[in-house]
Amino acid sequence: MRNKNKEYQYTNPPTMHDVAHVAGVSQMTVSRVLRGTGYVSDDVLKRVKDAAKSIGYVHNRLAGGMSKYDNPLIGVVVPSLQNRVFTEVLSGISDTLNKHNLRPVFGVSEYSQELEEEIVFDLLSWRPRGLILAGLEHTDGLRRIIEQTGVKTAEIMDIDGDALSASFGISQKEAGEQMAEYLLNKGYRNFAYIAWLDERAKKRFNAFKAYIENHGGVISQTRISQKLLSMKEGRELTAEVLSGSDRPEVIYYANDDLAAGGLMHCITENIKVPEDVALAGFNGLSFLEALPVQITTTKTPRYEIGVEAANWIINSQTDGKKPETYRFESKLIIGQTT
Amino acid sequence: MRNKNKEYQYTNPPTMHDVAHVAGVSQMTVSRVLRGTGYVSDDVLKRVKDAAKSIGYVHNRLAGGMSKYDNPLIGVVVPSLQNRVFTEVLSGISDTLNKHNLRPVFGVSEYSQELEEEIVFDLLSWRPRGLILAGLEHTDGLRRIIEQTGVKTAEIMDIDGDALSASFGISQKEAGEQMAEYLLNKGYRNFAYIAWLDERAKKRFNAFKAYIENHGGVISQTRISQKLLSMKEGRELTAEVLSGSDRPEVIYYANDDLAAGGLMHCITENIKVPEDVALAGFNGLSFLEALPVQITTTKTPRYEIGVEAANWIINSQTDGKKPETYRFESKLIIGQTT
DNA sequence: AAAATAGATGTTTGCGCAAACATAAGTCAA
């Protein structure tokens, strides 16, 4: 075996055995060198590393992953990549995983629970160390799979409901009520609501509506977009809402993009904000700071949620514990539009 | 073996062998049922599927992946998730891969070639079917690894340079020249440039600058942000550029977010666009349509680039072919800001 | 009726790695 023959015909792609042959050691020694475990002499260390580099050896995790059970993959499923909220959470997740040399494998569910289930089932075939999902609403099938496999699962963005094992997010209910309370205190009574109803927005709005109606206010109009939520959509729906005879005093939007679109409509049409109509958004995206007028909104710690969810996957023990809730605070940002 | 004993104590997590035991068939038959290949009777088919579901069996790709060589993972590395351009490309990639039941494993390089190399090396340990990278600029180490492993690699967003094996994008050079030509024809001669210099923007600007200077124009100011490119940044830098004594006639921005920020500054400060200063962006993001004024920009087919790159990975043969270039057309969108 | 074929299932084997164990040489204390 101590044969430094550089002409060795290794298989394609090269294996540890090929590296071992070139370096004149055993396969196991190569394994030790490449993982940095156990005892290895300096001489052998160098020979092996050189050999690996010279033949272009790349570790094969499919093989090693089989014998042990410690996989550096984390499954991540988000509803959309078009929504900044999710890309910011993803950023937090990605940055955190990077630090630990873990990789996200991921899927986009298009806001469909069925597709989410399919994707998760597929992701589980990679035996990921953990799973990060958006929201608390999932199919029964998904819940069952997760229980049966016992995969460590973090649910992000929402904490109002039953978590599988840990949820990370703000209270949508509280955020809705907080905004309602603020707007009522400002004296507004006639409200409109513009949204695209994803689960989180739905919870927020229900709390908002209940609070308003219990305190002498009224939701006189609601507009639910079927398309995705964007500035353009917000602008169009705002035009609709304001064109009617019963003009609301305030429009509450399901997110900042919609609200910013509404503001653009008002600027274009010379509608005074907040005198003619007040506007409020949700999320507290940073682009709001660049607008001519600061929009009132609720700021949510999206990046941090991603970071903490990822950290939890990495560090926590979940041996039969009860579901945990990691509550993040949302913050009312009072701008010039209310 | 024909033993339908439901009390069978299977290992945790369950394997095909466990399913086989419960269903009273051989492991190989289970494999056939679950993959839908070969001959299986209806009776056995049902028994196996039921057994798999009842014990919560999830396919283990780490095992199967070893014996064959056909992996449903695709490695994807993008510079950032904060930049909409990349999330839109990712959407195209993700949608396309979804259709073929392939999954992206992915990493964010933070615009660092060194980090990109590290991530790619790590991704390769999963023996992905292909790799999608952003841009044509990579470390020598990365190039070497890709050659040695022969992994099928698509490079997206840029085609002005040497591709490893296939590049998908627009000609940044041409886009820069096109905008320069248009603005010169409009009569503008004094230009400012605001950017965050990533490789693509750099190429675009160099072509833009050369064209301007060769045709009697002058770039009187350039501002390079060290932070990420955002509306807020665009607004601040625009304020700076316009505060000097030598006011440019036009500001060319490296992307639409910056340009929109500039527009917001002008709206706020009552600066007339394009009379006092003209503005031009890049990308043609859809949120521009919601702004009070249409910004002149260059529209790029980001989603399509993602789709085509993914399709190429899925379908093409790359046995020693020369590098291919898939050229997409960018389109000048003339708005009201020039 | 014999031969050929389609249909349904089982058995053996090996993928590339790392855990577990085995060996062997060198170092140190008593």
Next chain:
DNA sequence: TTGACTTATGTTTGCGCAAACATCTATTTT
């Protein structure tokens, strides 16, 4: 100088699956 450890390496084994091949039965063809 012996035994106990430390350091450095090798050997065997099995992870879970799918390819390759082997059987065997029921049809169909000639």
